[in-house]
Amino acid sequence: MNFLTMNIPLNITSTIHDWIYSIMPETAASITIMVLIAVAYLALFAVAGLYLVLLERKVAAWFQLRLGPNRVGPWGLFQTIADALKLVSKELTSNDRIDKFLYNLAPYFVIVSTLIGISVFPFSKQFQAFDINIGLFFLIAVSSIGVIGILVGGWASNNKFALIGAMRSGLQTISYELSVGLSILTMVLLTGTLQLSQIVEVQRTGGWLILQGHIPAIIAFCIFMIAGTAETNRAPFDLVEAESELGAGFHTEYSGMKFAYFFLAEFINMFIIASIAVVLFFGGWLSPFGITDGITWFPEVFWFLIKVLVIIFLMMWFRWTFPRLRVDQLLTLEWKYLLPLNLANLMLMAVIIWMNWTI
Amino acid sequence: MSYFSDIYNGIKTLITGMKVTGGYFIHARKGSLTQQYPDNRETLKMFDRFRGEVVMPHDKNNQHRCTGCQSCEIACPNGSIEIIWDRQVDPETGKKKKMIDKHVYHLSMCTMCGLCIEACPTDAIVWAQNYENSVYYRSYLTKTLNQPGSTVQAGVED
Amino acid sequence: MTDQEVKNKIKTEEYFVNMGPQHPAAHGVLRLLLTIDGEIVKNVEPDLGYIHRSIEKMCERDSYQQIVHLTDRMDYLSSNINNEAVCLAVEKALEIEVSDRVKVIRTIISELTRIASHCLWWGVMGMDLGALTTYFYAFRDREMVNDIFEETCGARLTMNYNAPGGLMYDIHPNFVKRTKDFIKHFKTKIPEYDRLLTGNIIFQKRTKGVGVLTKEDAISYGVTGPVGRGSGFSCDVRKHHTYSAYDRVDFKEALLTEGDTFARYQVRIMELWESISIIEQLIDNIPEGSVKEPTKAVIKLPKGEFYQRVETARGELGVYINSTGTKNPYRVKFRSPGFSNLSVLNHIAKGSKIADLVATMASFDFVIPDIDR
Numbered sequence: 001m002n003f004l005t006m007n008i009p010l011n012i013t014s015t016i017h018d019w020i021y022s023i024m025p026e027t028a029a030s031i032t033i034m035v036l037i038a039v040a041y042l043a044l045f046a047v048a049g050l051y052l053v054l055l056e057r058k059v060a061a062w063f064q065l066r067l068g069p070n071r072v073g074p075w076g077l078f079q080t081i082a083d084a085l086k087l088v089s090k091e092l093t094s095n096d097r098i099d100k101f102l103y104n105l106a107p108y109f110v111i112v113s114t115l116i117g118i119s120v121f122p123f124s125k126q127f128q129a130f131d132i133n134i135g136l137f138f139l140i141a142v143s144s145i146g147v148i149g150i151l152v153g154g155w156a157s158n159n160k161f162a163l164i165g166a167m168r169s170g171l172q173t174i175s176y177e178l179s180v181g182l183s184i185l186t187m188v189l190l191t192g193t194l195q196l197s198q199i200v201e202v203q204r205t206g207g208w209l210i211l212q213g214h215i216p217a218i219i220a221f222c223i224f225m226i227a228g229t230a231e232t233n234r235a236p237f238d239l240v241e242a243e244s245e246l247g248a249g250f251h252t253e254y255s256g257m258k259f260a261y262f263f264l265a266e267f268i269n270m271f272i273i274a275s276i277a278v279v280l281f282f283g284g285w286l287s288p289f290g291i292t293d294g295i296t297w298f299p300e301v302f303w304f305l306i307k308v309l310v311i312i313f314l315m316m317w318f319r320w321t322f323p324r325l326r327v328d329q330l331l332t333l334e335w336k337y338l339l340p341l342n343l344a345n346l347m348l349m350a351v352i353i354w355m356n357w358t359i
Numbered sequence: 360m361s362y363f364s365d366i367y368n369g370i371k372t373l374i375t376g377m378k379v380t381g382g383y384f385i386h387a388r389k390g391s392l393t394q395q396y397p398d399n400r401e402t403l404k405m406f407d408r409f410r411g412e413v414v415m416p417h418d419k420n421n422q423h424r425c426t427g428c429q430s431c432e433i434a435c436p437n438g439s440i441e442i443i444w445d446r447q448v449d450p451e452t453g454k455k456k457k458m459i460d461k462h463v464y465h466l467s468m469c470t471m472c473g474l475c476i477e478a479c480p481t482d483a484i485v486w487a488q489n490y491e492n493s494v495y496y497r498s499y500l501t502k503t504l505n506q507p508g509s510t511v512q513a514g515v516e517d
Numbered sequence: 518m519t520d521q522e523v524k525n526k527i528k529t530e531e532y533f534v535n536m537g538p539q540h541p542a543a544h545g546v547l548r549l550l551l552t553i554d555g556e557i558v559k560n561v562e563p564d565l566g567y568i569h570r571s572i573e574k575m576c577e578r579d580s581y582q583q584i585v586h587l588t589d590r591m592d593y594l595s596s597n598i599n600n601e602a603v604c605l606a607v608e609k610a611l612e613i614e615v616s617d618r619v620k621v622i623r624t625i626i627s628e629l630t631r632i633a634s635h636c637l638w639w640g641v642m643g644m645d646l647g648a649l650t651t652y653f654y655a656f657r658d659r660e661m662v663n664d665i666f667e668e669t670c671g672a673r674l675t676m677n678y679n680a681p682g683g684l685m686y687d688i689h690p691n692f693v694k695r696t697k698d699f700i701k702h703f704k705t706k707i708p709e710y711d712r713l714l715t716g717n718i719i720f721q722k723r724t725k726g727v728g729v730l731t732k733e734d735a736i737s738y739g740v741t742g743p744v745g746r747g748s749g750f751s752c753d754v755r756k757h758h759t760y761s762a763y764d765r766v767d768f769k770e771a772l773l774t775e776g777d778t779f780a781r782y783q784v785r786i787m788e789l790w791e792s793i794s795i796i797e798q799l800i801d802n803i804p805e806g807s808v809k810e811p812t813k814a815v816i817k818l819p820k821g822e823f824y825q826r827v828e829t830a831r832g833e834l835g836v837y838i839n840s841t842g843t844k845n846p847y848r849v850k851f852r853s854p855g856f857s858n859l860s861v862l863n864h865i866a867k868g869s870k871i872a873d874l875v876a877t878m879a880s881f882d883f884v885i886p887d888i889d890r
Contacts, residue, residue, distance in 0.1 A: 062387035063380050064653035160534060236647060236719060239872070321380045321713070322373065323720050324647025326872040327556065337366065369718035379713045380650055392657055408671040408689065436583035472586035472677045477685060486671065 037129050041119055048271060049264035050080035055309075056267070056316055063320045090256035095158055098253070102156035107254070107261035109149030114268045116142045121275045122197050124285050124300035135196040136188065136276075140181055143231070143272065146265070147173040153262070154250035166250040168239055168327055172230060175334045179227035182342040186220040186349045187213065187280045190358065200284035208283040212358050216349040221281050223342055228273035229315055230330070232266060236322040237330060274311035275304075282307050405488040410471045413464055414487040415504040422512045423505055425483035427459030431475035439469040459505065466492060467500040531559055538567050544641065544878070545885025556870045561863045569889045576849040581607050581681055581816040584849065589675035591851065592887035594634040595829040598627050600679040605760055606825035606836045607681040610818045616806035617762075619683045621799050624762040625696070626666075626678070628792040632703070633662040634830035635785050635792075638882045642782070643714050645879040646723055651714055658706055661699045668695065681816060683809035696800055700793055707789060715786065724778040728865050728877035731776055738864070739857040742832025743788065744881055747781035749774040754828040766798045778880040785882075817844050831855055831882055855888040 016036075021029045054076060058068035069076035094103060120135050122128040132138060147170055154166020188194060190213050191202045203209055210217045230237040251262045278284060285300040325333065352358060383390060394403070405411065417423050427444040441463040446455050476484055484504065494500060536549040546567035552560040572591060576584040588599040601623055608615060636655045643651025663673040669689045670678040678685055714720050730740070732749040741752045753770045755763045771787035773780040818840040826835045832854025839848040858881055866874050 059384075060649075062384050062391075064650050065383060065387075065657055066391050066393045066653065160532065238647070317377060317381065317384075320648075320650050321376050322648060322717065323643065323714070323723060324872075325719055326723060326870065328870075329719075329722055372716045372718045375712050376714075376717050379709055383654075392660070406668045406671075408669070409667060410671040434582070436579050436586060470586060471672060471675070472583075473671065473685065474582060474586070477680075 041115060041129065045115060045118065045264070045268060049267050050084060052267040052271065052312070053083070053263075054080045055312070059313065059316045060320055063317075084260070087260040088257055092256045092258065094253060097158045099156040099158070102152050103253075104258075106149045106153030106156060107258045107265075109152065110146045110265040111261050113142050113145040113149070114265050114272065117272045118268065118275070120196060121272075121279065122200055122284055123304055124297040125197075126297055127301065128197060131195065131197050133193075133195045136184060136194045136199075136280075139272075139276065140177070140184065143269070144173075144177060146269070149262075149265075150250050153254070157250070157253035159253055162250050162252045165252075169233060169250060172233070172237060172239075172330060175331060176227045176230040179223055179334060179338045179342055180231055182339075182346060183220040183224040183227065184276070184280065186216060186342075186346050189346070189349050189353060190217070196279055196284075199279060200286065203283045204286055208281070208286075210281040213349060213352070214358075216345050216352060217281065219341070219345045220349070221277070223338055223345070224277060224281075225311075225314065227334075227338060228277070229318055230334075232269040232273055234266070234270065234315060234319055236318060236324055238319075239324055239327060239330070270312060270315060271308065274308045274315070277311050278304065278307040405490065407488075408486065409488045409490075410473060410486050411488045411490050412466060412486070412492060413469065413475065413484050413504070415462065415484050417506055418512070421506065422510055423483060424481045424512050425459050425462060425505060426481060426511060427457050428480065430478045430480060431484065434474040434478035436472065436474065437468055437470065439465045440475055441465075458511070462504040464502050464504050465500065466502060467497060544883050547883065547885050547888075551871075551874075553871065558866055558869055558871060558874055561866045561874070563859055563862065565859075565885075565889055567889065568886050570886075572890045573849050573851065577845060577847065580844055581818065581846070584846070585679060585681070586675070586677045588851075589677055590886065591853070591890055592829055592831060592834070592855070592884050593674055594637060594884055595630050595831070596674065597630040597676050597678065598827055598829045599834065600677060601627060601761070602825055602827040602834055602836045604679045604681050605827070606823050606838050607816065607818065609825055610821070610823040610838065610840065611681070611812070611816070613682060613810050613812070615683050615810055616808075617804040618806035619808060620762040621803050622684060622688060623679065624766070625796055625799050625803075627761070628795050629662055629665060629696070631830045632789060632792050633659050635789050636662070638785060638830075639710060639714070642879040645875055646720065648714060648717075648720070651710075654706075654710070654713070658703060661702065665692065665695050665699060668692070680809065682812045683807070685809070687808045693800060693803070696796065700796060700800075704793065707786070711786070715782070721779065723872070723876055724782060724880070727778045727873045728869065728880065729775075729777045730861060730865050732774070734861065734864060735776075738861040740832075740861050741857065742828075742830075742854050743771070743781055743784045744832065744858050744861075746770070746772050747784045748776035752833065754826050754833050758826055760825070760827060762799065763795075766795045768795050778876050781880040815844050817842060818846070826852075829854060831884065831887065832858060851890060853887045853890065855883050855885070859883065859888055 017033065020032055023029075024032065054069070057079070058076065061068035069079040072079045072082050117139060119129045120132070120139055122131070150173075151166050151170045154162045154169075157163070187209055190209055191199045193199060193202070199209075203212075206212055210221060213220070251259055254262060285304040287299060287303045396403075415423050415425060427442055429442050429444070432440045432442050442459060443461040443463065444457050445460045447458045473486075476486065492500070531552050531554045534551045534553055536547075536551055538546040538548045548564040548567065550560075550562040550564060551558055570590075572587050575587055579587070585600050585603050588603050589596040591599055636659045640652040640655025640659075643649075643655075666676060667673050669692050670676045730744070730748045734740075735745045735748040735750040740748075740750070741754075745752045749772065751757075751770060751772055754760075755768075756770050768791045769787075771784045771791065773784055818838065820840060820842045823838045823840070824835060826833055828834075833852070834854055835852030837848075837850040837852070838846050839850075841847045862878070862881070866877060869877070
């Protein structure tokens with residue numbers, strides 16, 4: 001199998017880019033390209049969100065000794081399309097004492113922040129929408145905007161349960177952002193750059209970062225997984241939407257499409273955390289041992305998605321095994337255990353780099 | 360120092376728990392207990408003593424064993440059985456005796472306690488194993504157990 | 518400003534939250550009026566009666582064979598034990614001595630019911646605390662017990678297999694083999710339950726030191742069952758007022774002294790092991806004999822009051838029958854274990870958080886139809 005003799009267009013993005021520039025004037029062309037990229041990302045968002053939901057249901061079922069949805073389509077593949085149609089056609093109910101403007105505004109905060117978040121990832125060498133030199137920093141900053149949506153949604157619902165849920169979520173997200181940021185910072189010490197494509201380049205030449213940094217990198221990965229799971233309000237940190245305690249948390253009063261926004265945004269957040277882990281620790285779109293490097297875009301996207309799916313499976317495994325933490329235990333975990341460990345780890349990584357003990 | 364040993368022990372218990380669910384995940388195909396219900400109706404068989412519904416078996420001559428003695432009606436705790444009987448002339452001996460006209464059974468009220476079947480002296484009613492009893496109109500749940508035109512088997516009263 | 522001055526200046530209010538009749542964490546239709554200050558619970562007031570079906574009144578109209586099927590539906594997870602209680606009360610009044618075979622079979626079936634009830638409790642406790650897979654593992658084991666019952670008694674939940682004078686009919690020939698297979702399977706599962714939930718550090722942190730009930734409070738509120746035994750109150754009816762075949766088996770009473778949620782959890786897991794050992798001692802030699810003593814078709818109890826107590830999975834169930842010599846009882850009263858256990862909830866939930874209240878309620882193992890009858 002010789003890939004070079006097959007007729008695969010090697011540089012898709014530059015081909016389309018040149019073609020559009022040749023048929024339109026400059027400003028119209030750039031606007032068209034931006035619109036095309038936005039549409040592509042919206043499609044990716046919708047498809048990824050829907051199929052992650054189906055994956056979660058199937059994986060949950062396999063943990064629980066049953067099969068997942070398998071009636072609608074082969075292996076249940078059309079199940080989420082049916083769910084999406086149902087959600088779209090639902091009535092948008094609400095009280096008459098809600099704060100109308102804030103109530104309608106809240107879902108858009110979470111959607112916009114996650115959409116901006118997935119736009120900076122390098123899916124392959126050519127597929128990256130937004131390659132800025134402060135990529136990681138931008139990503140963390142934007143993901144903090146999502147918490148505003150939750151707080152506003154809980155407050156505007158005029159519902160005691162929703163308010164309790166939203167307040168819990170706010171303090172959880174703010175606390176765990178510290179740990180996420182510090183563990184990312186530990187790896188940035190190794191790479192020396194915040195730009196995502198450069199981080200992957202560093203790993204191409206030197207090996208994956210989790211191997212380069214050995215001990216502190218492994219500790220940083222563990223802390224990142226724990227803090228990342230807490231960031232996205234997933235179990236075992238899902239007291240926000242604790243179904244067994246207080247109804248449904250901050251999205252009690254939302255129904256139909258607005259509820260779908262919150263729901264999808266949670267899954268895409270999971271995708272973002274997993275992508276950060278893959279890019280920073282496991283080599284982005286590089287193949288292990290470099291076996292298919294340099295062959296077009298198809299294997300690179302494939303490897304990226306496979307690695308992201310493995311990390312997502314790990315997060316689902318956490319969810320279906322562990323009980324939930326209480327609010328004060330969550331905060332104890334962060335401020336007394338994760339934060340000191342993180343700071344010590346950061347200093348350890350600095351010492352290892354200074355003494356040239358990296359691999 | 361107990362700080363670090365706490366962390367280590369905690370992580371060890373978490374990984375033990377994950378191994379349990381991970382083991383189930385790997386054997387998910389043969390461990391799953393789901394029965395694909397509407398598709399497996401032919402092979403699905405209930406146990407012999409399963410309490411589905413009370414029926415009165417009729418043999419091939421359309422005869423049953425119910426003499427109209429009303430033992431089941433007395434034994435039933437909430438009145439799910441009504442016997443409608445009549446004194447008629449017995450064709451064999453020519454005397455008037457009690458014979459059953461209709462054995463009405465309200466499936467909607469039955470609690471499946473089994474006292475009627477234990478009380479019947481002639482084993483006229485038994486348990487059937489059908490479990491699909493849902494209907495669209497509640498009146499369909501009031502059933503007459505003896506089929507029209509059926510008669511009592513001979514020699515049952517002894 | 519000092520702390521106290523800040524509290525005086527900022528006005529905070531307690532607010533009412535209704536953990537209403539339909540709720541994923543209340544086990545049945547229980548309405549709790551909580552008064553909360555922030556996250557701390559100040560007062561818990563249960564509001565009962567949503568599933569009251571006047572079982573005791575219906576018993577006054579039925580004959581003595583017919584009141585047995587009503588007790589199935591009181592505490593539906595230990596329905597066999599409830600049936601046994603009424604049958605034992607009637608047999609005590611009529612002074613009938615049932616055969617050994619009946620006693621041994623009744624004991625085995627009661628212990629199987631207790632195992633099934635504790636399996637469901639374990640699954641629901643994990644689910645209340647957030648570990649959602651425990652429910653499915655517990656139900657897989659409970660299905661095996663339900664299959665045993667379905668083959669012998671004919672029903673899976675409301676069995677109605679006991680009758681005054683013995684059993685309704687004899688056990689199925691497959692009963693012994695199926696029970697032995699189940700015991701062999703289940704012995705490998707309890708260590709798995711321990712690995713998944715008991716040893717888990719998150720679970721231990723959620724349940725240790727939470728909802729502490731002292732022994733004096735347990736005795737004064739009349740709390741029995743695993744809840745009382747977790748606080749050190751030795752109240753097992755099978756030991757103190759023996760009935761059926763419990764005097765010929767050797768088992769320990771599970772007793773711990775800490776009184777918190779984790780102690781109650783451990784007591785129930787120990788009871789699972791004890792139930793398995795009781796069944797193992799009895800299953801191999803079920804004596805021959807008659808399955809039902811002959812009684813009259815219309816049972817009439819002599820005049821007087823009769824009381825019988827048994828140990829259900831939740832605690833001590835008492836059956837009181839007051840008879841005036843006719844064929845219907847004059848008054849039947851059930852002393853339900855859940856009712857007394859619920860009365861102590863307010864006392865121990867004051868000052869804890871909402872999440873702790875959920876964990877405490879899960880460890881009490883309420884079945885609301887038992888409380889409301």
